[in-house]
Amino acid sequence: MIRSVLSCIFLINAFLITVPVTAEEPFLVGAATRIFTPDPLLPISGGMGAPSPAREKRGELTARAVVFQRGDVAVAVVSVDLLGFPSVLGDRVRAQIDRIPPDHILIGATHTHSAPDVYAFPDGRGGHTGDLKFIDSVVRKTAEAIEAAIDSLQPASIRIATGEARGKIAYNYYAPQLFDPRMSVIQAVNADGEVIVTLVNYALHPEVLGTDAGILSPDLVGPLCDRLEEKTGGMAMFMNGAQGGMVTADNRNFERIRDPQKARWDDDRTWDECLRIGHLMADEALRIVHDAPWQKNPVLRNQVRRVTFPVDSPAMWMVVTQSPLKYPHNDDQSVTTQVNLVTLGNAQILTIPGEALPNIGFYLKRHMKGQHNLLFGLTNDAFGYILTEIDFGSFPVYDYVTRTSLGEKTGPIFIRSALELIDGSVPAAETN
Numbered sequence: 001m002i003r004s005v006l007s008c009i010f011l012i013n014a015f016l017i018t019v020p021v022t023a024e025e026p027f028l029v030g031a032a033t034r035i036f037t038p039d040p041l042l043p044i045s046g047g048m049g050a051p052s053p054a055r056e057k058r059g060e061l062t063a064r065a066v067v068f069q070r071g072d073v074a075v076a077v078v079s080v081d082l083l084g085f086p087s088v089l090g091d092r093v094r095a096q097i098d099r100i101p102p103d104h105i106l107i108g109a110t111h112t113h114s115a116p117d118v119y120a121f122p123d124g125r126g127g128h129t130g131d132l133k134f135i136d137s138v139v140r141k142t143a144e145a146i147e148a149a150i151d152s153l154q155p156a157s158i159r160i161a162t163g164e165a166r167g168k169i170a171y172n173y174y175a176p177q178l179f180d181p182r183m184s185v186i187q188a189v190n191a192d193g194e195v196i197v198t199l200v201n202y203a204l205h206p207e208v209l210g211t212d213a214g215i216l217s218p219d220l221v222g223p224l225c226d227r228l229e230e231k232t233g234g235m236a237m238f239m240n241g242a243q244g245g246m247v248t249a250d251n252r253n254f255e256r257i258r259d260p261q262k263a264r265w266d267d268d269r270t271w272d273e274c275l276r277i278g279h280l281m282a283d284e285a286l287r288i289v290h291d292a293p294w295q296k297n298p299v300l301r302n303q304v305r306r307v308t309f310p311v312d313s314p315a316m317w318m319v320v321t322q323s324p325l326k327y328p329h330n331d332d333q334s335v336t337t338q339v340n341l342v343t344l345g346n347a348q349i350l351t352i353p354g355e356a357l358p359n360i361g362f363y364l365k366r367h368m369k370g371q372h373n374l375l376f377g378l379t380n381d382a383f384g385y386i387l388t389e390i391d392f393g394s395f396p397v398y399d400y401v402t403r404t405s406l407g408e409k410t411g412p413i414f415i416r417s418a419l420e421l422i423d424g425s426v427p428a429a430e431t432n
Contacts, residue, residue: 026155030152036062044211044214050123057215061082066235073301075302078107084111093142110219120325165202165288172358176263185288204241208273242356251269298346305420339417341425346370353414355386357387360386363415389409
């Protein structure tokens with residue numbers, strides 16, 4: 001009997017010695033910023049058409065990158081202070097990065113209307129409205145920001161929170177209450193408790209200044225990031241959401257009514273208004289995230305789908321085929337782009353390759369599986385507005401967003417593809 005017990009003990013000890021004990025894979029975060037403000041200043045663009053001269057600048061245009069890594073999975077999220085960042089440029093950035101798979105790099109635009117054109121829009125006379133040297137510099141600086149973020153990777157914890165942002169921040173120009181007031185915040189700290197990055201996800205057009213002001217600027221996103229960095233340290237960044245049709249910064253001056261019948265007021269298009277809204281957003285972000293639980297080793301997964309959209313709009317097809325950037329396109333007059341679904345701890349993040357109307361955003365968030373569900377609009381591509389078939393061309397106020405959409409099928413194709421990604425995903429992990 002004693003011999004049998006000793007034999008069992010020997011076998012157990014032998015098993016413990018021969019089977020390796022694997023340590024839990026550490027969760028790492030790195031962040032970095034690069035400035036790409038043109039010097040001398042360049043004209044600024046709010047979309048197709050002639051850009052406006054820039055007489056001065058307020059703040060700097062930046063590429064801000066954060067990299068999350070756990071084990072052999074790494075995901076880079078990048079924010080650039082531009083109207084949009086089409087995939088033809090995103091692919092040029094990805095080609096310069098060899099430490100993260102290309103489809104794990106998510107590049108989104110803040111959608112400022114006070115930066116130079118990087119679409120190189122055709123001008124209808126055989127030319128275009130972009131500055132190719134500036135565009136090259138943006139690509140280079142964006143790649144540098146990603147590389148620097150990878151170089152700065154360190155053990156980290158994160159916390160994620162979602163809440164309604166209070167105060168006069170955003171409204172829907174077409175129907176004031178039809179917008180998503182929820183703000184989501186991701187914050188990472190290192191082992192010493194020092195903030196590495198604070199990421200704010202919220203849906204609005206940063207166009208307080210607008211192109212007519214003649215000011216080159218990140219608009220309200222600059223003061224938002226400045227305030228967060230002043231209060232917390234580390235790097236701050238902004239990722240837009242489903243802000244189409246037409247969710248914009250609430251810079252209405254209620255003392256100057258323009259059209260009583262339509263309830264239209266004059267706008268305050270000043271830098272002071274950028275400061276007011278940007279600082280308010282920063283304060284709200286810190287309030288929302290303040291009591292969120294820390295996640296010390298969050299799960300990290302990335303799912304990718306290639307999605308093809310027909311291009312029915314003659315104006316949009318002209319941009320695709322006549323821009324000197326040589327946008328990739330298919331023989332059947334369609335374009336293909338990348339859509340990502342990232343699981344980060346108890347959150348899911350879905351990318352949108354354009355400006356989805358807020359009803360699409362609400363619908364997708366309702367079907368996502370995270371405790372917190374984030375939409376990164378204008379990410380991986382910037383194909384104009386994304387409407388449902390029901391909204392497409394339905395009201396006079398939708399004339400503009402209809403004209404600057406790829407077509408009636410864009411919304412249904414995107415929604416179906418997003419739902420297939422979501423339905424095939426694993427629910428986001430609980431806080432640990």
